[in-house]
Amino acid sequence: MRSERLTRWLVTAPPLIFMLVFFVLPTLIVVAASFRYPGEYGGLAPLVPEGYTLETYRFFFSDVIYIEIFLKSLWVAALSTGLCILLAYPLALLITRLPKRWRDLMILLVVLPFASNFLIRIYAWMIILGPQNGFSLAVNTLLGFFGIEPVRLLFSPFAVIVGMVYVHLPFMVLPLYTNLERHDPAWLDAAQDLGANAWQRFWKVTWPLSLPGIYAGSALVFIPVLGMFAIPDILGGTGDILVGNLIKEQFLGTRDWPFGATLSLFLTLIVLAVAALAMRFSRKRLRHA
């Protein structure tokens, strides 16, 4: 009895301490930093005699631009998540219908991009979307047929979304596939036998039963996209600033650490809210599935 409890502590303590030291503690530091004054050359001003202040919070709400950037980031994250669902669903469905040995190969292909460096893959999109390259020329030629002015693909919101979707697609495919693969084919047979046509079989059986996979994938896409700064930095135009860029700018550019801390605190709160929402939804469904 006693040794059992000891074993349990020995097993759970290391990860607990890890989370405490590298997640809870830093978060508390960020909270504290948001109430401080910025140092002259970055960092924080000395606590004595400056003390604590609500200045960063006042500053955040003094200009609507910051709320706008948050809203825009939320919109980009939502759009990327939606596009990932649209692209991943047919793919995951297709993979589950393949023979077993092909399925494993396809899943390997889905995760294969992780084998190469993230930045290199993003830079590759710079080349693909570049104005002098095939894809841009093809798109603009096509637009020309309809009498539409040529558009710039690179350094645009379009490029940012393409990059976000490209990088995060596997995070949607994998949980969806894992869910769909567990569906009993007899459910579809039963639905058809009971009078459901192909459309009804999808919307009444496959789709509702795949919602836990959708929620899991959405959390895995939405949350990292919300804080992403590398992709907007590289593929976005100068006007395409998202929360991630803004925070990075406070620490590395304008060197206003307290404001950066405030911004990342807001971001953390939003992410926690989204995660809680996703968990609530999937738990409600789990009762069913």
Add this chain to the structure above:
Amino acid sequence: MPLLELRNVSRHYGRLSAVDNVSLSIEAGEFFTLLGPSGCGKTTILRMIAGFDAPDTGQILLDGQDLADTPPERRPLHTVFQSYALFPHLSVAENIEFPLKMAQVAASERARRVRETLEAVSLSDKADAMPQQLSGGQQQRVALARALVNQPRLLLLDEPLAALDHKLREQMQMELIGLQRDLGITFVFVTHHQPEALALSHRIAVMNQGHVEQLDEPSKIYAAPRNRFVAHFIGDINLLDCTLLARENDQLRLAIPGLGEILAPAHTTAQPGQTGAFAIRPEQMLIGDPAQHRDLPNRRDGVVRELLYSGDVTTYKVELANGLHIQALLANVKPGLVQFFEVGDAVSVAWPADAGLFLDA
């Protein structure tokens, strides 16, 4: 006109012939069973009737109409799947309501029919439960209710009781018989479990390797199997190789190598000289002391080699003089008064001249 008719239906998978030129007709209101070992083609026939598979040749007709161009969702028949295939995201009531929604039945009518059907399968208190909260027997009843709720012309049941334990299985058999009788819906039942087929069916088609070996009422299938396969597959039976020597009045004189001549009833048109098997059920064999049953024409001495006590009956495996083994069954009606035998006891086995039958195939 029969409700359902199979005309020369065949289905091949590559070189394997799953269903080989099967013709059947099933009447309205019938409890019809396809019985056979796994791989005999019974499930393929069921899937072809439901529309999930199609015959390579031959026709399936419902009310005289060829079903070939009707997809499963438009056939007025439902299936109870072996795994039940209940929708895990829908409650019991929602599962049962599903086919009504698909048939675009009005909401108030749907509610009424769901309620009535829940009552019919005694699950009214489980309407809001989720399928995975139910026991196996309850899930089975939900699957039945869902398939019956919009009154199909035909209900197909694919080994629906296979996953239940023995006691529950017997109880569900009773309920199935009652439901089928009360609703008057035609049941086509697939099973490999022969006692179940005998207990439930009006008629049974015994299948083997893609074709129907015998199609008859349960009592005929049991008492007068047409060939060795049916005799062996249904119940326990003693099969002794023999030759038909002569017909005498309504009796056959058979020669069993090593056992000499015996008398059997003349059910067949077989002619003297034909070889075949003498088939007799263990419960038709009488077992007694060596001195007993001297009045019976068919009587042999032997030694008890094994016995299997099952409570209500005991089965004795008796070795006869020529080394053949015969099973005889004794009901334990009066414990203490009935003669029990031990392994190694010398006994006699005997049977009347009108018991057993000669199989020429």
